[in-house]
Amino acid sequence: MCFGTPWGISLDGLLASVLWHRHKAAAAARGEVLTYDPLAVPEDLELPLARCEAGQPWHWMCTFAHTVPTTPYPEPRMRSSRTDHADLQRLSPSVPSTVSDARGHYRKRLIPAAATITATATWRAVGDPGKITELLAEVTDIGKYRTSGEGRVTAWTIEPAPGDDVWSAGHEHHPGVLGRSTPAPCVADRPDIVHGGRSRIAVRAPYAHPSRHADAAYLPAPDEAQR
Ligand SMILES: [Zn+2]
Structure with missing residues (x-):
């Protein structure tokens, strides 16, 4: 799959994209055209995920994709x-x-x-497994250059993990490794967490919109192969 960032695709972005497409289809059935207005503050779609309100802006309790690439570096593909x-x-x-x-x-x-060659991508989340499954069933391709055949999804597997720590499931790839962009207050009492540096960055979908950006937020840790 191809990412537009040094880290993986956000689960809340994937889920929101399904709801947004459904809203557009419903509007089209009414004879209306639903458009994204970048100058307005976008409404939050009701995702089947818990919220973390420790920092500002708040974020959904889910990670970005964690991949275990089979090659040491991303593979350049020419389009x-x-x-x-x-x-x-x-x-x-x-x-x-x-x-x-x-x-x-x-x-x-x-x-x-730059394509990451990987058989699986893994996310962690705190939410409703049934509703997440239902939404992901409509996601057949992920990442950039989907129309060129990148990021094809073969199957989704949703595994309940009732024993996992709730905070960890909403923030970390695995314990001690940050797995999403995170406002600073979320990790204030975790000085040893492995992360990817600090920057102004969005923390929830739609990630392109400035209203979702946090200053000096923590970036997710890079995948093992790229560290
Ligand atoms: Zn948080």
Whole structure:
């Protein structure tokens, strides 16, 4: 699978994407078009997960994907990208009669994508296993470049883990290793936790929206193979 970040895909993002698609389909059935407005503060979809409100913004109790890559480094895969000529026509009133694929700003180009080669990705969460199972059943591909065939899901397995520590299940890949972006107050009394540094970063879906960002939050620890 291909990630757009040095860490894995968030479980709350995957679950929210299913609900968002369902909302869009329901709106379409009513003859409406539901659009994401980046300037508005997005509403929180009701995910079947517990919330951690130790820091600001609050976050869902679930981790990012933990992978055990079979190669020591991500594998570079080349994709080709071609300028959409019809799109140029829409963007500009004056487009030359020919736009070359071979030279100039708008030539065809190769774009590298870093793929993590792994048989499994694992998340931990505190939530309703039945509802999580039902939502994940609709997720057939994960990560970036799905239309190029990356991130194909063969099967989802949901395993209840009633003996696990609740805080750990919502924050750690395994005890002592941070598995998600986390506001600083969450880990204030855990000085020995392994993490990936500190930065301004989103802590819950939609991760691209500034209202979900926390300053000096802790980043998840990198996968073993990339440490
Ligand atoms: Zn927390």
